[in-house]
Amino acid sequence: MNIKTLAQWEHVLAPFIAHLPAKMVISNYSQSRLDFLKKLTEEIPTKAYQPPEHLARTLWGIRFRSSIMNAAGMFKNGECYDMIAMQGAGAYLGGTGTWNARKGNEKENISLPFVAYRKSHAASNWLGLPNNGDTKNFLHAQTLGKMLDCPIGWSVMGSPDYESQEKMNYLVSSMCLYQNAGVDFLEINESCPNTEQGKPQDSNLAQRLQYIKEHFLEQRSRRLPVIVKFSNDTQKEQLPFLLDLLFSLGYDGVNFGNTSTQYALHREKIVPPEQKIYDYFTSTFGGGVSGRPLNESSLELASRAVEYRNAGYPPQEFHVIRTGGIETLADLQASAQAGISLNQWFTGYFENFAYYGHDVYKKLLSLL
Numbered sequence: 538m539n540i541k542t543l544a545q546w547e548h549v550l551a552p553f554i555a556h557l558p559a560k561m562v563i564s565n566y567s568q569s570r571l572d573f574l575k576k577l578t579e580e581i582p583t584k585a586y587q588p589p590e591h592l593a594r595t596l597w598g599i600r601f602r603s604s605i606m607n608a609a610g611m612f613k614n615g616e617c618y619d620m621i622a623m624q625g626a627g628a629y630l631g632g633t634g635t636w637n638a639r640k641g642n643e644k645e646n647i648s649l650p651f652v653a654y655r656k657s658h659a660a661s662n663w664l665g666l667p668n669n670g671d672t673k674n675f676l677h678a679q680t681l682g683k684m685l686d687c688p689i690g691w692s693v694m695g696s697p698d699y700e701s702q703e704k705m706n707y708l709v710s711s712m713c714l715y716q717n718a719g720v721d722f723l724e725i726n727e728s729c730p731n732t733e734q735g736k737p738q739d740s741n742l743a744q745r746l747q748y749i750k751e752h753f754l755e756q757r758s759r760r761l762p763v764i765v766k767f768s769n770d771t772q773k774e775q776l777p778f779l780l781d782l783l784f785s786l787g788y789d790g791v792n793f794g795n796t797s798t799q800y801a802l803h804r805e806k807i808v809p810p811e812q813k814i815y816d817y818f819t820s821t822f823g824g825g826v827s828g829r830p831l832n833e834s835s836l837e838l839a840s841r842a843v844e845y846r847n848a849g850y851p852p853q854e855f856h857v858i859r860t861g862g863i864e865t866l867a868d869l870q871a872s873a874q875a876g877i878s879l880n881q882w883f884t885g886y887f888e889n890f891a892y893y894g895h896d897v898y899k900k901l902l903s904l905l
């Protein structure tokens with residue numbers, strides 16, 4: 538069975554899946570997500586799609602083939618670059634990587650818990666940053682020959698397995714490895730809700746960003762944009778502080794954002810037959826909610842960030858990226874109207890893949 542048919546089957550089964558015991562559904566989804574990804578790595582499209590020239594944009598001197606690319610976490614170890622380049626993505630993003638290899642979370646005999654709420658166009662995950670480690674993956678990044686002019690970014694994060702100073706030293710070392718590997722841009726994940734230690738990245742943000750400025754931004758051996766990704770749960774009142782910090786320290790962009798932990802708020806957007814599974818997941822694992830429930834917050838946060846940047850005139854070229862609930866052409870148009878430079882998608886990508894397979898970007902962009 539090819540990978541598109543496999544994705545379609547899951548959609549056909551969605552109404553029945555919702556009636557099965559929640560734990561069984563989550564256990565199955567968690568395993569089938571891994572099986573699906575494995576199959577995906579084995580399948581490379583034979584026909585390449587190049588988005589039309591008028592959709593390309595040059596940001597920080599890098600030519601992005603369009604305004605949409607994958608979000609972090611899809612290809613944690615740099616898998617599927619060729620596939621993404623052939624599909625016609627604006628760019629490719631590997632990671633999130635950490636300095637050391639991590640197995641990720643396991644609870645209730647479920648490894649790397651994940652579930653999709655297909656009817657609600659949403660998902661939950663509590664993976665806990667599984668990855669093979671930057672010391673291994675940077676070598677992989679190095680061997681990714683640029684294909685069809687598809688730029689390569691990498692998402693990095695201070696490993697939750699290290700404390701304060703050591704954690705920062707390793708994070709900067711990871712950034713140097715990817716710089717030397719030749720990636721085009723870096724994204725710092727400041728927003729993962731899924732590490733066992735809670736949310737270590739929530740405190741001392743200013744000190745961490747200052748440290749990276751001194752030990753990486755100021756030492757860059759070439760023009761290598763560094764973006765910071767925050768949560769979609771960021772309060773709009775926090776925006777001026779966060780953006781002023783990024784402007785003053787010389788960062789190159791911001792991404793809103795990562796998954797949400799506002800379970801009660803998003804429950805309203807989960808259709809009733811899927812709420813039982815949603816409740817089980819959020820009460821047993823917690824994790825981050827993704828997909829359609831984040832559509833409004835990502836647009837609002839990113840739009841406000843654009844307005845603030847435009848009023849503040851930071852000296853550096855500073856771009857705003859939107860991630861959360863992107864599914865359709867209308868979402869891209871709303872972002873463009875707000876002045877958002879780039880979009881990333883995860884949950885919506887896989888939904889569209891079920892319909893269009895490797896034509897996923899072609900179908901989305903053909904009407905623009």
Ligand SMILES: Cc1cc2nc3c(=O)[nH]c(=O)nc-3n(C[C@H](O)[C@H](O)[C@H](O)COP(=O)(O)O)c2cc1C
Binds near residue numbers: 610726729796881
């Ligand atoms: C299974 C899964 C794994 C993820 N892993 C990461 C990650 O490693 N790093 C990160 O910054 N975001 C990660 N995310 C968050 C996505 O990059 C994205 O910010 C979020 O899902 C919202 O986008 P969406 O609504 O298009 O899914 C993950 C999301 C999912 C569903």
